[in-house]
Amino acid sequence: MTEERRELSERNLETKELLRRFLARLELELRRIIPQVIAILLAFLAGAIVLLVTGYSPLEAYGALVIGAFGDVFGIGQTFTQATPIIFTALAFLFAFKSGLFNIGAEGQLLVGGFAAALVGISFDGLPPFVHAPMALLAGALAGGLWGFIPAILKAKLGAHEVITTMMLSYVAFYVTGYLVNYPYKAPGWVSQTPPIAPSAELPRILQPTQLSASILIAVILVGLTHYTLQKTTFGYEVRATGLNPAAAESGGISIKRVMILALVISGAMAGLGGAGEVMGVHRRFIEGFSPGYGWDGLAVALVGGLNPVGVLLAAVLFGALRSGGMTMTRVTGVPLDIVSILQALVILFVAAPMLIRYLLKRGGFKWWGS
Amino acid sequence: MTSAVEMSGITKTFPGVVANDNIDFAVENAEIHGLLGENGAGKTVLMSILYGLYRPDEGQIFVNGKEVEMDSPSTAIKLGIGMVHQHFMLVPSLTVAENIILGKELTKNKVLLDMNRTLNDLKDFCERYQLEVDLKAPVYTLPVGVQQRVEILKTLYRGADILILDEPTSVLTPQEVEELFKAIRALKEQGKTVIFISHKLREVLAICDKITVLRRGKVVGKVKADETDLDELAKMMVGRKVVFTFKKKRVKTREVVLKVEDLKAIDDRGLLALGGVTFDVCVSEILGIAGVEGNGQTELVEVLTGLRKATEGKILVDNTDITRASPGERIRLGISHVPEDRHKRGLIQDFSVMENLILGSHNRPPFTIGRVRLNFEETSNFAKRLIKDFSIKTPSKDVPVRHLSGGTQQRVVVAREISRKPKLIIASQPTRGLDVGATEYVRKKLVEMRNQGCAVLLISADLDEIWALSDRIAVMYEGKMVAIKDPEKTTERELGLLMAGGKRD
Numbered sequence: 001m002t003e004e005r006r007e008l009s010e011r012n013l014e015t016k017e018l019l020r021r022f023l024a025r026l027e028l029e030l031r032r033i034i035p036q037v038i039a040i041l042l043a044f045l046a047g048a049i050v051l052l053v054t055g056y057s058p059l060e061a062y063g064a065l066v067i068g069a070f071g072d073v074f075g076i077g078q079t080f081t082q083a084t085p086i087i088f089t090a091l092a093f094l095f096a097f098k099s100g101l102f103n104i105g106a107e108g109q110l111l112v113g114g115f116a117a118a119l120v121g122i123s124f125d126g127l128p129p130f131v132h133a134p135m136a137l138l139a140g141a142l143a144g145g146l147w148g149f150i151p152a153i154l155k156a157k158l159g160a161h162e163v164i165t166t167m168m169l170s171y172v173a174f175y176v177t178g179y180l181v182n183y184p185y186k187a188p189g190w191v192s193q194t195p196p197i198a199p200s201a202e203l204p205r206i207l208q209p210t211q212l213s214a215s216i217l218i219a220v221i222l223v224g225l226t227h228y229t230l231q232k233t234t235f236g237y238e239v240r241a242t243g244l245n246p247a248a249a250e251s252g253g254i255s256i257k258r259v260m261i262l263a264l265v266i267s268g269a270m271a272g273l274g275g276a277g278e279v280m281g282v283h284r285r286f287i288e289g290f291s292p293g294y295g296w297d298g299l300a301v302a303l304v305g306g307l308n309p310v311g312v313l314l315a316a317v318l319f320g321a322l323r324s325g326g327m328t329m330t331r332v333t334g335v336p337l338d339i340v341s342i343l344q345a346l347v348i349l350f351v352a353a354p355m356l357i358r359y360l361l362k363r364g365g366f367k368w369w370g371s
Numbered sequence: 372m373t374s375a376v377e378m379s380g381i382t383k384t385f386p387g388v389v390a391n392d393n394i395d396f397a398v399e400n401a402e403i404h405g406l407l408g409e410n411g412a413g414k415t416v417l418m419s420i421l422y423g424l425y426r427p428d429e430g431q432i433f434v435n436g437k438e439v440e441m442d443s444p445s446t447a448i449k450l451g452i453g454m455v456h457q458h459f460m461l462v463p464s465l466t467v468a469e470n471i472i473l474g475k476e477l478t479k480n481k482v483l484l485d486m487n488r489t490l491n492d493l494k495d496f497c498e499r500y501q502l503e504v505d506l507k508a509p510v511y512t513l514p515v516g517v518q519q520r521v522e523i524l525k526t527l528y529r530g531a532d533i534l535i536l537d538e539p540t541s542v543l544t545p546q547e548v549e550e551l552f553k554a555i556r557a558l559k560e561q562g563k564t565v566i567f568i569s570h571k572l573r574e575v576l577a578i579c580d581k582i583t584v585l586r587r588g589k590v591v592g593k594v595k596a597d598e599t600d601l602d603e604l605a606k607m608m609v610g611r612k613v614v615f616t617f618k619k620k621r622v623k624t625r626e627v628v629l630k631v632e633d634l635k636a637i638d639d640r641g642l643l644a645l646g647g648v649t650f651d652v653c654v655s656e657i658l659g660i661a662g663v664e665g666n667g668q669t670e671l672v673e674v675l676t677g678l679r680k681a682t683e684g685k686i687l688v689d690n691t692d693i694t695r696a697s698p699g700e701r702i703r704l705g706i707s708h709v710p711e712d713r714h715k716r717g718l719i720q721d722f723s724v725m726e727n728l729i730l731g732s733h734n735r736p737p738f739t740i741g742r743v744r745l746n747f748e749e750t751s752n753f754a755k756r757l758i759k760d761f762s763i764k765t766p767s768k769d770v771p772v773r774h775l776s777g778g779t780q781q782r783v784v785v786a787r788e789i790s791r792k793p794k795l796i797i798a799s800q801p802t803r804g805l806d807v808g809a810t811e812y813v814r815k816k817l818v819e820m821r822n823q824g825c826a827v828l829l830i831s832a833d834l835d836e837i838w839a840l841s842d843r844i845a846v847m848y849e850g851k852m853v854a855i856k857d858p859e860k861t862t863e864r865e866l867g868l869l870m871a872g873g874k875r876d
Contacts (some may be wrong), residue, residue: 232747234739241730245719250678251710252730253699 036306036351040318043346050342051335061335068328069321075328077210081282083320084212085110085291087219088274089298090305090312091226092267096148096162097307098230099263100243105151105166106271107295108173109144113272114279115177116143118286119185121197121279132200137218137276144272145265147173152264156257162264170295181288192288203281213281215274220313222270227309239263271295300344303352319344373436375400375533375564376421376452381430383416390416391427392588398533398581403555403565405579405596407572407608409806410776413588414568418535422454423447434533453531455522457538463511467504468493471525493528500527501557516547520554533564540574541804552578570806572604573835584608609808616839617818626654628795628826629675634684636674644670646850647684652795657817657827659841661834663870667850668830669711672799675828676708677701688795702731707793709784711800711830717784718772725754725768728787753790761786778809785816796820799830814840834866848872 048058069079089106096103117140124132151165178192187195203214230236241249242259250256274294279286301319305311326340374397383391390413398404408414419425421432423441432441434450441447447454461470468490477485477492493506502520510518519539526534536555540548555565555578569575575582576596584592584607592607605613629652638644644667652658662668673679675686677698686694688704696704710716718727729738729750737749754768763782765775772780781801788796798817802810817840821827831837837844838858845855846869854869 233744234734234742237726237733237745241719241722241726244721245715247715248717248719248730250698251676251708251716253697253702253734255697255699 033306033311036304036311039350039354040304040347043343043350046346046350047339047343051339054339056333056335056339061329061333061339064329064332064335065322065325065340067325068332069325071328073207074210075324077207077212078324078327079317079320080207080216081210081212081320082323083316084216084219084281085274085278085294086297086301086316086319087216087223087313088277089271089295090301090316091219091222091298091309092144092271092274093299093302094305094307094309094312095226095230095239095270096264096267097302098243099239099260100246101155101260101264101267102163103148103151103166103264103267104163104299105147105170105173105268105295106274106298107291107293108166108170109147109268109271110275110278110291110295111170111173111177112147112275113140113144113269114275114290115180115286116140116272117201117276118194118197118279121201122185122195122285124201125198127198127200129200129202132198133203133280136197136201136280137273140272140276140279141269142272144275145269147272148264148266148268149261152261155264156261177286178288181286185286187285193283194286196285197280201280202284203277205281211282213277215277215281218273218277222273223309223313226270230309235259235262271298300348300352303355304347306355318347322347374398374433375402375435376566377433377436378417378421379431379433381417381420381427381432383420383425383427389588391420394430394585394588394590396583396590398564398566400564401559401562402581403559403567403579405575405582406566406568406585407570407575407582407604408585409570409608409808410778412570412585412608414585415537417585418454418537418566418568421447422452422535448529448531451530451532452535453526453529453533454535455519455526455537455539457541459518459522461510461518461521461525464509466507466509467513467521467524468506470510470521471506471528473525475529493524496528497524500524500554500561502554514547516543516550519543519547519551523554527563532562533566534558535566535568537568538570539567540569540571548574570608572601572608572807576601576604586610605807613807613811614815617814624654627651628654628689629828630685630687630690631675632685632687634671634674634686635682636670636679637682638670644850645674645681648847648850648852650845650852650855652826652828654826655821655824656842657821657829657840659837659844660828660830660847661837661844661866661870662832662847664832666847668799668847670850671847672708672711672797672830675797676706699731699734702791703735705791705794707788707791707796709781709788709796709798709801711803713777713780713784718780720773721771723769724758724763724765724772724775724783725750727772727783728754728757728768728790730787732787732791757786757790778805778812781805781809781813785813789816789820793820793825795826795828797828797830800832801829802831802833802836834863834870838863846870 044062051058051061067075069075089110092106092109093103117136120136120139147169150169151160151162154160154165155162181194182192185194187193205211205213230240238249238254238259241252241254242256246256278290283290297319301315302312305315322340322344326337329335329340330337376398378394378396381391381394381396394417396417406414406418416425420427421441423443423446426442432439434452439450462473471493472489477489479485490506497503502524504517504520504524510521523534539551543551558565567575567579579596582594582596582599582604583590584604586608631648631650634645634648635643636645648671650658660668670679674681677696681694685692688706691704693701693704714720719730732738733745734742738746740746751768757763758765758768761782763786764779772783796817801813801817805813814836817827817829829837829840841858843855844858844861844866846853846866848870849872856866
């Protein structure tokens with residue numbers, strides 16, 4: 001009996017030790033995000049001032065915002081639907097950033113990814129869904145990856161700066177898909193859109209009757225995969241080493257060109273996958289202008305999320321909630337939708353801007369004051 | 372005669388550390404006083420207390436015989452104490468003159484800067500202290516040594532009679548050190564008192580009148596410079612006898628490991644940096660490359676490690692041509708590299724000790740499984756072993772190396788490079804910026820590797836280091852090997868001449 005009891009108490013101790021470690025870890029993580037949370041609260045406080053000055057009640061407006069975003073199935077569905085593409089583009093920005101590259105062309109990568117998926121979606125008929133849908137997703141990822149590969153190879157071979165090339169390629173993507181959807185692939189009618197994709201290429205809607213699709217599941221899996229790749233794999237180690245100190249990485253035998261090319265291709269593929277998800281899950285066809293700037297939001301969300309995959313998930317939901325709740329806020333209180341844009345801008349200003357500046361300072365971006 | 376500065380019974384504790392433990396410290400007027408100690412011995416804390424940056428927990432401070440309450444730097448400045456920090460506090464975009472007068476500007480009608488009068492005043496001022504500098508040059512255009520001179524002038528301009536120089540030579544080249552010493556002697560002649568903080572024994576011996584030695588927050592010795600020597604000071608500072616010379620096994624066979632033939636390369640500006648270099652390094656041999664910095668040593672190391680392309684010539688390791696091999700391939704072939712700049716090339720500051728220890732081996736078993744996944748268990752065991760074997764002072768393997776001292780960081784680099792069991796180690800300025808203990812450790816490890824059969828190529832601007840370690844000494848001048856000498860058949864004078872581009876005697 002005593003033997004048994006000892007064993008039991010030992011196991012008890014072990015559990016306690018595990019719990020203690022877990023709590024310590026949790027506390028550490030929470031402490032890390034405290035500045036972020038405070039900054040977001042401050043942004044809302046500043047937003048309240050804007051509301052007051054323009055003659056609206058902040059309490060009423062924010063109340064409508066929260067209820068709109070989380071109050072019912074429609075709101076929740078809308079919030080997560082809006083968050084989904086931003087998760088993809090934010091991860092895209094994050095992954096390139098970890099290798100030391102600024103991929104600000106997620107918008108274009110998302111567009112070409114979306115179009116490629118639509119093309120596969122409308123070109124085949126009669127395929128089983130478990131073949132057709134993955135094919136369309138793959139097409140989206142490949143197209144996005146190609147859109148990342150071009151600036152990557154330009155950087156590796158010619159030293160062209162990726163900020164310029166990724167941004168310019170976004171315009172190329174915008175106009176090329178614009179042409180394709182207005183001329184060769186235009187569906188009959190007034191709207192600039194392709195014909196609908198085959199049902200076998202559709203991603204299922206998972207929260208009827210909202211537009212929330214299985215794309216968000218892919219996004220969440222990608223969050224986990226990104227975290228795992230960066231922290232636990234040899235390639236992730238090389239990516240982080242290259243991003244933090246390319247000179248030392250090179251000395252350590254890492255081919256930094258190879259790492260940068262791969263990272264930018266993966267980054268583009270992530271954004272392309274996001275575009276494919278929108279086309280296959282939400283719109284079921286490629287519509288011109290379906291992205292209200294998801295690529296740019298991704299940059300902001302990656303920074304607000306502390307350049308950490310899980311943080312990105314939370315920040316994307318916040319931005320999704322602002323979008324979906326914002327519409328309700330406008331409808332109920334008459335606050336113009338621009339206020340939502342102001343709020344978003346404030347969040348970015350309070351959270352992301354200081355981070356970016358700190359990063360640039362550390363990098364010696366503005367080396368003015370000696371050391 | 373009263374002391375210029377007297378500190379008595381100074382104690383200062385920080386959470387978990389007694390930085391200063393009941394320290395008595397006195398400096399006479401017009402004296403150059405050395406404050407010697409290893410990194411972390413409490414030198415800077417003591418001087419920060421004197422300068423009013425920290426309040427002591429206990430103890431009194433007297434300036435010119437009067438007890439004072441040193442509550443802020445402005446009090447210290449009023450009492451004629453000035454401090455020149457290791458990191459300069461200058462505004463790079465302003466001119467020298469503007470920097471010197473900052474905070475004490477001469478004005479016309481209380482509004483406009485009177486630049487003419489300022490420049491005239493400053494010219495006399497500089498002449499008086501024999502500190503020559505172009506007053507109109509923007510500070511960012513000046514070399515580090517001149518910037519330091521500006522910093523000293525600034526301090527004097529604020530009326531300092533007692534100057535504290537915190538590790539002033541750590542950023543200087545040997546020539547700039549000579550200039551600084553001249554200036555310090557001139558200051559002494561003008562009646563100024565100088566406190567010279569350093570961990571470099573030779574420099575303290577060369578410039579100081581008296582020396583106070585600190586170890587672990589306590590005063591362990593007060594000596595006159597002309598009544599002591601290197602060995603005694605080192606023993607006081609480190610707490611045990613320090614080895615400056617190393618016993619080496621003589622090896623008869625010459626089995627070539629690294630062979631370099633007519634190697635040429637250009638530098639970042641596109642100019643010829645290596646103009647045809649030929650040499651070899653054998654098993655169990657340390658080849659020291661001496662030379663004034665900037666004569667192609669950096670480029671040579673980069674070409675040998677694959678970080679820079681050779682425009683002509685051949686590099687052979689064990690008779691395999693590696694001239695076109697990538698840095699990674701060279702690591703796999705058994706070449707280790709201790710880079711001259713450990714911040715830039717050697718370590719990833721934001722990576723943990725563990726992550727840094729596997730850099731370069733991270734893509735090989737046992738640290739990777741199938742070249743895909745990192746093997747966390749192997750990696751952490753490996754890190755723990757190295758931390759123990761190489762006495763790396765770190766709270767844990769997961770601490771970012773950023774938080775470790777310079778000496779400890781270099782131990783991480785050396786541990787990593789040696790743990791690969793290389794055939795050839797290329798060590799570039801391996802002890803730069805390290806204190807005596809860490810320097811001795813790194814040198815000992817290099818000799819150990821040599822004795823175990825490793826070929827070592829040592830590049831150092833420190834002639835003493837080359838002298839102490841090398842089996843053969845090569846001298847580089849303007850991208851060429853001007854001579855390769857047997858240390859027993861040459862003199863320091865001859866090497867110095869060769870380094871300066873002079874012909875052999």
